[in-house]
Amino acid sequence: MSLDAAGGQKRQFLVGANGEQRGPRLVARTLFREMQRSGFTHGQVLAVADELLSCLCAVARSRDEARPQGPDGAGS
Numbered sequence: 001m002s003l004d005a006a007g008g009q010k011r012q013f014l015v016g017a018n019g020e021q022r023g024p025r026l027v028a029r030t031l032f033r034e035m036q037r038s039g040f041t042h043g044q045v046l047a048v049a050d051e052l053l054s055c056l057c058a059v060a061r062s063r064d065e066a067r068p069q070g071p072d073g074a075g076s
Contacts (some may be wrong), residue, residue, distance in 0.1 A: 035045050 031048075032045065035048070041049075
């Protein structure tokens with residue numbers, strides 16, 4: 001699932017009809033429930049959450065590194 005800004009329809013999945021962002025909560029709860037049903041331990045669920053956060057941090061870092069820097073290094 002991509003969350004690109006250009007993906008208007010993809011973004012609608014994450015925002016409910018009344019404007020509330022229920023999508024992320026629904027996905028998280030569904031994933032958690034499925035992991036429990038599949039026999040994941042709490043430690044394994046935490047490892048998945050940690051990996052998701054690591055992926056998010058890596059994307060944020062790569063975007064920051066790709067952003068042009070001004071002469072003072074503060075960016076534009």
